[in-house]
Amino acid sequence: MEALLDTLGLAETASLLALEPPGWGANLLRGLANSLQIALGAFGFGLVIGLAGAYGKLYGGPLLRDLLAIYTTVIRAVPELVLILILYYVGSDLINQAAIAMGYGRIEISGVVAGIWVLGVVQGAYATEVLRGAIQAIPPGQLDAARAFGMPPLMTLRRVTIPAMMSFATPGLANLWLIATKDTALLAIVGFSELTLETRQAAGSTRAYFTFFLAAGALYLLVTLFSGAIFARIEKWARRGQPSLREGGR
């Protein structure tokens, strides 16, 4: 193995990326774990906001609908980086004021929680639109039937709306998940030690920029391709029993 690496001229690369301390592999993997954790949390938080937002946009009162329209428009027009800074400062200010009002001292907010809160609010705006479209695509007869049988609203949501909209929502949600994983890189700018920041630190202290940035790129790409495969399975599962998009249709 080592002889092979030597002949390919990759021995130095291998030692830089090694998992043991002189190498930086462990740092990169820890960064990747942080990134994935934030992405998962933000995606989940965004889904919750998105489901509530979609329900508000579809069935809410006129004022609520206007407010939600403002929320989705503003979030989608302002760069994520600016939103991250605004939400980060607002969030930490609010929590600190609340903590001081309740008699605790200032609180250090953990990077993971702040990242999830910030990216979740951003994801929520996109998820609102995806889920609203998916709910609208459900044949209305299915929801009418549930209501006609006297199903309470929450049970309708759990048993009819969510399963029936899954097949319409999955492509959009897959896209959102990919955006979530890539947006975690933006948290590097506010100093969270996720994959991109770890990579930059490793590259900066070893001067091997290409090695580390390419390695990080490969890690992100692996996550993307792997998630693509998983979402393809989910979509296949969600569409079971429905005519295939290619053959069926019109």
Place this chain on the structure above:
Amino acid sequence: MSDLRALLIPRRLFLMALFAGFVIWCALSLRWDWVPQYLPLALEGLWRTIWILVVTVVLGFTLAVPLGLAQAAGPWYLAAPARLFCTIIRGTPLLLQIWLLYYGLGSLFPQYPWIRGSELWPYLRQAWPYAVLALTLSYAGYEGEVMRGGFASVQKGQLEAARAFGMPRFTIFRRIWLPQAIRNVLPTLGGETILQLKATPLVATITVIEIYSVSSRVRADTFIVYEPLLLLALVYMIIAGLIALMFRWIENRVPSRPRHG
């Protein structure tokens, strides 16, 4: 007219009053004394943001057309690299791409004396060529995928008719295939251009001075946090709105898409 009437119902008037109140509160109780001092810098930054946006969108789209065409109709030895390029660009964060180009290439170039001696060296030492390159490649990657769909969605009959009339291949492409492909993807392109606008602040991380980095400068100099960020968000919303209006204007000018099914 109907647009105006839709705004004049009570709840919207209430929301607008609320918004006006917020704006007045911002104007009165927040600090704006830094604005005159930083205005020239901000205008320069705004100009650079727009400049970068326009240049990268035009160059990126020019690259995206062959990328899309290769994937939609090219032979495998062109389609496979094009697909690989789009997958890599779309699968990694833009920030990482920018840093790879800037720090990677930027640390590689000085090692070669012939690059240092060349005419281009004064430019290669600055940050903006790397910013433009990274944003162009990114736009090309995303739009290559969009154009693939656009080229594939043009009806085969149209191309066959053109071929039956003996039109040369390049003329078919220029007169029939490309215009219809672009028309089909115009709404998507508008959204993607707004996404590109939202990607421009990332170049501030490699020391390009644009509107976002001006706001960071204000924050670092004066410790005023919210005011520059709010103003910055407003500026981006206005630019995004202008882009949306521009694309709607273009969409209204081209003949509408025929319904085929």
